[in-house]
Amino acid sequence: MAPTRSGDRNAGKRRTRVHVVSDVHGNARDLARAGEGADALICLGDLVLFLDYADHSRGIFPDLFGRENADRIVELRTARRFEEAREFGARLWAGIGMDRAAAIEKAVRKQYAELFAAFPSPTYATYGNVDMPPLWKEYAHPGTTVLDGQRVEIGGWTFGFVGGGLRTPMRTPYEISDEEYAAKIEAVGEVDVLCTHIPPEVPELVYDTVARRFERGSRALLAAIRRTKPRYALFGHVHQPLTRRMRIGATECVNVGHFAGTGRPWALEW
Numbered sequence: 001m002a003p004t005r006s007g008d009r010n011a012g013k014r015r016t017r018v019h020v021v022s023d024v025h026g027n028a029r030d031l032a033r034a035g036e037g038a039d040a041l042i043c044l045g046d047l048v049l050f051l052d053y054a055d056h057s058r059g060i061f062p063d064l065f066g067r068e069n070a071d072r073i074v075e076l077r078t079a080r081r082f083e084e085a086r087e088f089g090a091r092l093w094a095g096i097g098m099d100r101a102a103a104i105e106k107a108v109r110k111q112y113a114e115l116f117a118a119f120p121s122p123t124y125a126t127y128g129n130v131d132m133p134p135l136w137k138e139y140a141h142p143g144t145t146v147l148d149g150q151r152v153e154i155g156g157w158t159f160g161f162v163g164g165g166l167r168t169p170m171r172t173p174y175e176i177s178d179e180e181y182a183a184k185i186e187a188v189g190e191v192d193v194l195c196t197h198i199p200p201e202v203p204e205l206v207y208d209t210v211a212r213r214f215e216r217g218s219r220a221l222l223a224a225i226r227r228t229k230p231r232y233a234l235f236g237h238v239h240q241p242l243t244r245r246m247r248i249g250a251t252e253c254v255n256v257g258h259f260a261g262t263g264r265p266w267a268l269e270w
Contacts, residue, residue: 016155018042019265020256022197022236023128025049026059026111028118030263035120038267040154044236044256045128045163045197047115048108053078053211053239054261060107065092078211082169108132112139119144124152128197128237129165129172149184151191157231157270160188162196165237166216182220190228193268199235199255200225204243211240225251232268 019038024031026049035041052058056070069092076085093100112135119125121143127133136146145152147161162184164174188194198215199205200222206215215238225233229250239258246253256266 013156015269016157017267017269018154019267020044020195020234021259021265022046022256023239023258023260024115025052025130025260026115027260027263028114030259031115032118032120034259034265035123038265041120041123041265042159042195042234043119043123043125044195044234045126046130046236047128048111048130048132049260050130052260060104060111063107064096064098064103077170080169080213086171105132105135109135112136116140116144124154124159124161124195126161126195126197127163127174129174131163132173133163149187151188155270157192158190159193159195160191160230162188162194162221165198166218168216178218178220181218185218185220185224188224191230193232193234194221194225194228194230194251196221196233196235198237199241200233200248200253202246202248202253204246205235205241205253205255206238207242208238209240209242222248225249225253234266234268 017038018040019034020042021034022044023046025046049059051061051070053074056062056074057067062070073085073088076088116139123144125144125146126148140146148163151158151160164176166178166181167175199217201217201219202222206217208215225248233251233253234256236256238255241255244255
């Protein structure tokens, strides 16, 4: 049976518009304008820019180790030589004599201070796989609501949020087990719009045409879409997907775009 949704009782009321961004990766300039003309902004995570795969001079890694070393680590990761990439990175860290965790946290804090200040009010946000959730509470101002495995009503529709990514050889900061991720999906339940950082596990949605690899999507998310039939499933994570938009049963599944590259939010109006 199809879920009962709060939006069905709002016929005749004024329209609501939300803008949705994902994979901000340090683009504070465009983020400050992303909510213009909308009733709310939704952010699906990955605020941090550790390394820009399109411009290897940008991000925490090249700031610490330079462009040439950034070129090399991208080359190794793109070739899926993850163990070599980890060994190369370990040698770089050892060479500068700096505590890795402290240096990264300091750089992330600098980015978060700028990015959270750019969020309009209201903003509803969840984490990406490269984010550091324990720091968010220090930077989220009163107009920013952080949700993970939780629901909120916007304009009469119910939105569910699930942040983070699944475990990969990349070992990014907020990767969790399939079981923990599935539990958060289950906690959200039936909603009008299901908002996640990663896509459902569908080949066309998880394949990155530039990186030339399949990213990790969620089977639990795919099962929930088929079972609960939300109006929309919104996500990011895959920067250059083979397919940006497709229907799964009654649900419109949309990759809202690589905001760091486009600087444009995706709009939803009802």
